[in-house]
Amino acid sequence: MSALSCLDGEGRLVPPFVACSPWLQGELGFIGPKQRAYDAEFREGAVRIVIEAGKPISEVAEDLGVNPGTLHRWVSRRRRHGSATSDCPVCS
Structure with a gap:
């Protein structure tokens, strides 16, 4: 060595x-701890709870065991691009 x-x-x-x-x-x-991988369905569901139920990101993140910053990024991405799983706008 x-x-x-x-x-x-x-x-x-x-x-x-x-x-x-x-x-x-x-x-x-x-x-x-090591980063956890969340599938698209989980991310979309978490974002839906925040947006449709109007619950605070911090509360939803705690309930789901997700870092609040991670959930905030998914919500922001959804509001900008229409999808919590993509950085690209939804193409028609």
Whole structure:
């Protein structure tokens, strides 16, 4: 092992700025859990609750276990492009 690398907790060789840093390893809470993937149906349903029921994003996000910033991005995308799952306008 060179001085420019370290081993992570599972013995894999990684750059020192990741393996040797407690912040980047998540030991001090700077890195959250792995990103979750939400399918299009779930995203559309969450956005529908916010828009049609008029519930606050923070409340819906907490109920569904979604980061409020993520849900806000889906709602904004829906309002801009007509779809919570696409950055492109809906084509006719």
